Amino acid sequence: MLWVDKYRPKTLDQVMVHEDIAQNLKKLVTEQDCPHLLFYGPSGSGKKTLIMALLRQIFGSSAEKVKVENRTWKIYAGSRTIELELTTLSSTNHIELSPSDVGFQDRYVVQEIIKDMAKSRPIDIKGRKGYKVLVLNEVDKLSREAQYSLRRTMEKYSASCRLILCCNSSSKVTEAIRSRCLNVRINSPSEEQIVKVLEFIGKKEGLQLPPGFAARIAEKSNRSLRRAILSFETCRVQQYPFTSNQAIPPMDWEEYVSEIASDIMREQSPKKLFQIRGKLYELLINCIPPEIILKRLLYELLKKLDEELKHEVSHWAAYYEHRMRLGQKAIFHLEAFVAKFMSIYKAFLIETFG
Amino acid sequence: MAPELQSSQPWVEKYRPKQVKDVAHQDEVVRVLTNTLETSNCPHMLFYGPPGTGKTTTALAIAHQLFGPELYKSRVLELNASDDRGINVVRTKIKDFAAVAVRSGQHGGAYPCPPYKIIILDEADSMTEDAQNALRRTMESYSKITRFFFLCNYISRIIEPLASRCAKFRFKPLSGEIVSNRILHICNEEGLSLDAEALSTLSSISQGDLRRAITYLQGAARLFGSTILSKDLLSVSGVIPQEFVDALYAACKSGDFDLANKEVNNVIAEGYPVSQMLVQLFDVVVEADDVSDEQKARICKSLAAADKCLVDGADEYLQLLDVASNTMQALCNMPQEFSYES
Ligand SMILES: Nc1ncnc2c1ncn2[C@@H]1O[C@H](COP(=O)(O)OP(=O)(O)O)[C@@H](O)[C@H]1O
Ligand SMILES: Nc1ncnc2c1ncn2[C@@H]1O[C@H](COP(=O)(O)OP(=O)(O)O)[C@@H](O)[C@H]1O
Ligand SMILES: [Mg+2]
Ligand SMILES: [Mg+2]
Numbered sequence: 001m002l003w004v005d006k007y008r009p010k011t012l013d014q015v016m017v018h019e020d021i022a023q024n025l026k027k028l029v030t031e032q033d034c035p036h037l038l039f040y041g042p043s044g045s046g047k048k049t050l051i052m053a054l055l056r057q058i059f060g061s062s063a064e065k066v067k068v069e070n071r072t073w074k075i076y077a078g079s080r081t082i083e084l085e086l087t088t089l090s091s092t093n094h095i096e097l098s099p100s101d102v103g104f105q106d107r108y109v110v111q112e113i114i115k116d117m118a119k120s121r122p123i124d125i126k127g128r129k130g131y132k133v134l135v136l137n138e139v140d141k142l143s144r145e146a147q148y149s150l151r152r153t154m155e156k157y158s159a160s161c162r163l164i165l166c167c168n169s170s171s172k173v174t175e176a177i178r179s180r181c182l183n184v185r186i187n188s189p190s191e192e193q194i195v196k197v198l199e200f201i202g203k204k205e206g207l208q209l210p211p212g213f214a215a216r217i218a219e220k221s222n223r224s225l226r227r228a229i230l231s232f233e234t235c236r237v238q239q240y241p242f243t244s245n246q247a248i249p250p251m252d253w254e255e256y257v258s259e260i261a262s263d264i265m266r267e268q269s270p271k272k273l274f275q276i277r278g279k280l281y282e283l284l285i286n287c288i289p290p291e292i293i294l295k296r297l298l299y300e301l302l303k304k305l306d307e308e309l310k311h312e313v314s315h316w317a318a319y320y321e322h323r324m325r326l327g328q329k330a331i332f333h334l335e336a337f338v339a340k341f342m343s344i345y346k347a348f349l350i351e352t353f354g
Numbered sequence: 355m356a357p358e359l360q361s362s363q364p365w366v367e368k369y370r371p372k373q374v375k376d377v378a379h380q381d382e383v384v385r386v387l388t389n390t391l392e393t394s395n396c397p398h399m400l401f402y403g404p405p406g407t408g409k410t411t412t413a414l415a416i417a418h419q420l421f422g423p424e425l426y427k428s429r430v431l432e433l434n435a436s437d438d439r440g441i442n443v444v445r446t447k448i449k450d451f452a453a454v455a456v457r458s459g460q461h462g463g464a465y466p467c468p469p470y471k472i473i474i475l476d477e478a479d480s481m482t483e484d485a486q487n488a489l490r491r492t493m494e495s496y497s498k499i500t501r502f503f504f505l506c507n508y509i510s511r512i513i514e515p516l517a518s519r520c521a522k523f524r525f526k527p528l529s530g531e532i533v534s535n536r537i538l539h540i541c542n543e544e545g546l547s548l549d550a551e552a553l554s555t556l557s558s559i560s561q562g563d564l565r566r567a568i569t570y571l572q573g574a575a576r577l578f579g580s581t582i583l584s585k586d587l588l589s590v591s592g593v594i595p596q597e598f599v600d601a602l603y604a605a606c607k608s609g610d611f612d613l614a615n616k617e618v619n620n621v622i623a624e625g626y627p628v629s630q631m632l633v634q635l636f637d638v639v640v641e642a643d644d645v646s647d648e649q650k651a652r653i654c655k656s657l658a659a660a661d662k663c664l665v666d667g668a669d670e671y672l673q674l675l676d677v678a679s680n681t682m683q684a685l686c687n688m689p690q691e692f693s694y695e696s
Contacts, residue, residue, distance in 0.1 A: 024577040032362040035572055041625035077438060111438050131362065145435075148480045152434035155410070159363050170592070171629035171664050176405055179566040180366070182573035183592045188623040223623045291669050298672075302615070310611045311679045311688075318660075318676035322668040 003233045004226055007201050012053045016197050017189040018046055025050065029058050036154055036163040038178060040170035041186030044224030047166050050186065051135060058133065059093045066091045075112050082108060094133040100141035107146040115153050121160035133162050140167035147174045154180045188223035191215065197225060198232050207236065210244035220248050253288050254296060261300035268342035273335070280334050290330035294321050294337060301341065309348060316340050365572045366565055369540055374415045377408045379532045383523040387416050394468035398502045400517055402509040403525030406565030409505045413474050422465035434476035441488045448473060452496040471500050479506035486513045493519060527562025537567055546580045555584040559591045594626045599634045606681040614678040621674060628670040632657050632677065649684045656680035
């Protein structure tokens with residue numbers, strides 16, 4: 001088991017960051033009338049961990065006995081039948097799914113599948129009616145239609161079902177949904193908190209950490225706890241005993257983007273653009289999301305640029321990412337950004353150096 | 355709506371008025387519907403207005419008061435955006451429901467039980483135009499025995515032929531006073547104490563949306579105990595603490611791009627919604643005395659553009675960085691030599 005899973009705290013009392021939120025969540029579920037919850041915050045900040053611990057708090061250890069299923073639903077949509085496939089993770093009292101996985105048909109998941117799940121009400125051994133919990137991941141990726149469909153379901157079946165929604169970017173969740181939930185913001189842990197977790201894991205694994213080693217990993221983690229723990233484990237695999245100057249390996253794809261940035265700075269020509277296109281494809285094929293590529297590329301370029309160009313370049317990054325969202329082929333927009341950059345930079349060079 | 359379950363429902367449901375007369379602030383519609391209860395006359399209705407102002411509440415209340423619990427199921431059809439409301443469903447489901455004749459002489463005891471059925475189309479603005487068109491004919495063919503209630507946020511999304519057949523009622527955002535009264539009522543029932551400052555904070559952050567106000571109140575009560583302070587409410591509402599907004603604004607003023615970038619990164623890492631940051635940044639800019647109108651205009655233009663992009667699903671970091679960069683250029687009177695039109 002990877003350390004990220006092995007050292008994921010199981011209960012609200014065991015968490016090492018967000019302790020205050022964990023204690024608050026505990027209070028929240030003492031009563032039966034807990035509202036719907038929306039967890040939001042950057043990836044790797046600890047949302048999933050808190051949600052899992054919360055389920056355990058509500059339902060006891062049965063919440064951990066989950067089964068993973070690939071299920072197919074047949075949905076009659078007027079004249080045609082649609083088949084939807086989704087992976088669900090469920091225990092007796094809860095079901096977890098990512099409705100956005102089915103793409104543009106996500107509203108059927110909300111209208112048919114989720115509504116069905118929300119309707120039926122679990123009854124406990126003593127015959128009391130309880131409620132079940134539906135965990136929906138990546139709600140920020142749901143289409144508007146699907147989000148609208150969710151609104152009334154959240155009200156209508158609130159006696160039998162609580163929703164726990166999880167997302168990175170709460171700006172993309174409609175106001176209608178946000179106002180029907182208690183919003184729980186999970187911020188990225190600070191570097192000090194990350195160090196604390198790394199040292200804890202180090203101790204459990206019986207490792208000697210040179211001074212400042214954990215701090216260096218934390219610094220490179222971009223405040224993502226997941227990322228910090230993953231690179232800590234990679235370091236362990238690469239070299240142990242640790243040395244104080246041991247390199248913290250960057251992610252492969254990041255190195256690759258960094259090379260692309262250097263390429264662009266070195267030469268601005270159609271030929272180069274063509275080569276870079278191939279490299280961008282390579283990244284996309286390896287399932288690096290295009291907006292992540294664009295942001296990383298911007299990050300690398302900003303490091304190398306004069307103050308006056310930074311404004312312009314970051315504007316175009318925002319511009320092309322937006323276009324990418326509206327369009328369908330990410331590669332076009334990534335390439336357009338690179339081309340735009342080349343032309344700006346070339347003009348700048350000519351103006352400055354003649 | 356079964357009463358036995360109420361205690362386990364979130365407060366928004368628990369405190370949903372069950373009778374038309376308890377709907378606050380929407381006097382006109384309450385007057386018309388009170389009349390309906392006496393005379394049983396009811397036109398088709400169109401309720402429109404912002405969220406959390408009582409549209410669904412009012413429609414459900416009148417339906418319950420007209421038919422009572424026994425007949426409710428056979429006389430009232432509630433369809434909302436969580437139901438598939440494509441053309442076919444409109445054609446079949448609504449027709450099937452409308453077509454079954456109302457048996458006369460059916461009595462619901464103390465309830466008026468007028469001789470028609472009610473079809474509530476909640477969130478009607480998310481129906482396609484085609485589906486709305488399909489409804490026209492249904493509405494006409496069954497006009498004697500059905501009454502339609504259309505509920506929506508935006509009246510402009512309801513096609514004219516439907517809208518023109520209805521009595522239209524605009525649901526106004528609730529006034530601060532009304533919100534406060536409802537909230538105090540709930541506090542009373544739940545044994546909470548809320549001081550004057552907290553109460554005014556709550557009505558200002560909920561902006562006339564009572565659903566939001568109640569959700570925040572319950573969140574704060576569960577998280578921070580039965581004495582609720584203004585800051586507890588702010589923390590559950592997602593309002594960004596002013597120091598973050600000020601830090602970003604100061605960074606823009608400094609003219610140092612890297613500093614602004616750092617602040618933007620910080621906002622993202624803290625998980626604050628960028629859409630909310632834009633709102634609060636707007637307030638700071640508009641109120642600043644040392645910023646010229648022209649500078650303000652430049653900044654607001656950029657805020658508006660970013661807001662639109664976010665609605666389209668654009669990346670939060672890139673949009674905020676762009677706003678910060680534009681704000682900096684405006685505040686520091688940097689010329690925009692390059693044109694942003696592509
Ligand atoms: N509160 C916490 N205390 C200690 N470790 C945590 C905590 N939250 C998360 N982690 C660690 O960080 C990893 C990533 O967290 P996760 O909850 O999956 O993040 P998210 O869902 O926000 O992307 C987890 O696998 C776990 O090892
Ligand atoms: N005018 C009102 N009078 C009393 N309570 C209201 C009013 N408007 C909203 N509420 C409260 O807010 C909640 C949401 O109202 P609802 O009628 O569902 O809003 P919408 O207008 O979005 O359909 C209700 O449960 C109720 O508690
Ligand atoms: Mg996650
Ligand atoms: Mg409503």
